Amino acid sequence: AAGVIQSPRHLIKEKRETATLKCYPIPRHDTVYWYQQGPGQDPQFLISFYEKMQSDKGSIPDRFSAQQFSDYHSELNMSSLELGDSALYFCASSLSDRGEWTEAFFGQGTRLTVV
Amino acid sequence: SQQGEEDPQALSIQEGENATMNCSYKTSINNLQWYRQNSGRGLVHLILIRSNEREKHSGRLRVTLDTSKKSSSLLITASRAADTASYFCATLTSGTYKYIFGTGTRLKVLA
Numbered sequence: 001a002a003g004v005i006q007s008p009r010h011l012i013k014e015k016r017e018t019a020t021l022k023c024y025p026i027p028r029h030d031t032v033y034w035y036q037q038g039p040g041q042d043p044q045f046l047i048s049f050y051e052k053m054q055s056d057k058g059s060i061p062d063r064f065s066a067q068q069f070s071d072y073h074s075e076l077n078m079s080s081l082e083l084g085d086s087a088l089y090f091c092a093s094s095l096s097d098r099g100e101w102t103e104a105f106f107g108q109g110t111r112l113t114v115v
Numbered sequence: 116s117q118q119g120e121e122d123p124q125a126l127s128i129q130e131g132e133n134a135t136m137n138c139s140y141k142t143s144i145n146n147l148q149w150y151r152q153n154s155g156r157g158l159v160h161l162i163l164i165r166s167n168e169r170e171k172h173s174g175r176l177r178v179t180l181d182t183s184k185k186s187s188s189l190l191i192t193a194s195r196a197a198d199t200a201s202y203f204c205a206t207l208t209s210g211t212y213k214y215i216f217g218t219g220t221r222l223k224v225l226a
Contacts, residue, residue, distance in 0.1 A: 031212055042203060042219050043158070048212040055212035090158060092214070100165065101146060101207055104214055106158040 002026055004107035006091050012113045013081050021076040021110045025093030031055070032074045033104065034066060035090040043090060049074060050096070081114045088112075121204060121217040129225050134191045136220040138204035139184075145207040147180060148214070149189050151200045158203070161189075166209075196226045 005024040013019050025032050031050045035043040036059075045058035049068040060066075063081075068074040078085060088111050094104040122137045140147070149161040164171045164180045164187065171178050177190040191198055201221050205214040 033212070033214060035216075042216040043205075045213045045215060050212050058213060088155070092158075103160050103163045104148060104205070104207075105160055106150070108157040111155075 004091055004093050004105050006089075006107035006110050008110060009108065010111050010113075012115060014115055015081055015083060017081050017114075019078045019081060019112060021078070021089050021091075021112070023074045023076070023091030023093075023107060025072055025074070025091070026095075026105060029072070029093035029095045029102075031094050031096060031101070031104075032068055032072070033092040033094075034060075034074070034076050035092070035106075037088040037090065037109075039087075046076070078112075083114050086112060086114045121202075121220045123220060124218065125221045125223070127223045127225065128194055130194060130196055132194055132224075134194050134198070134222055134224070136189045136202050136222070138187045138189070138217045140187075140204070140206045140215070140217070141185065142206070142215075143209040144182070145209050147178075147187050147204055147206045149176075149178060149187075150203045150205060152203065152219075153200045161202075191222075194222075194224045196224050198222060199224050 007022045033048045034046040037043040046060040048056045052068045066076045088109045090109045092104045092106040095102045146165045148163045150158040162173045175192045180187045201219045203219045204217045
């Protein structure tokens with residue numbers, strides 16, 4: 001079965017550079033979520049999209065932005081990178097069905113290292 | 116944690132024993148899901164329980180949900196060394212499109 005695909009798997013950037021992370025949700029899933037997980041931390045919610053519209057925002061810095069495209073893939077753009085942005089970034093997707101949500105499946109994540 | 120705590124934070128047991136992890140949350144929820152994560156790897160979905168359900172089973176996993184106490188528990192029976200991982204609960208807050216994670220339980224199963 002198709003899973004959530006994230007790319008790239010690993011990314012190394014220098015301080016003040018820009019990074020773009022991509023997420024391809026499971027086909028027919030209508031909701032995409034982005035999370036940041038620092039070393040030894042629990043995943044922190046960043047932002048979500050429902051039917052290509054931004055739905056909720058969490059602890060997402062102003063330097064970050066995200067969008068979901070017409071083909072439902074999503075991108076997380078991160079500018080002016082700081083050392084503290086080094087983390088695992090996860091994308092997840094789920095399907096809402098008459099007010100009930102199915103399982104939220106996560107991608108393998110993108111490990112971002114800022115040097 | 117943005118939502119609540121998991122208890123215990125770390126658990127070490129022998130193979131064949133049962134492991135119980137608890138999760139508390141703060142808001143009204145639509146559903147609660149449990150995930151497993153091996154060190155530095157992806158989040159593997161284990162089980163979903165909806166707010167109107169009280170118990171669910173999947174193989175060696177048993178999940179309970181008590182919405183009056185805003186808590187859930189995950190029981191892994193007959194544990195194996197391969198169950199060694201961190202376990203997280205994540206709650207979908209009612210009326211939102213965001214899952215909030217608990218702090219996780221690090222389970223170590225000794226062979």
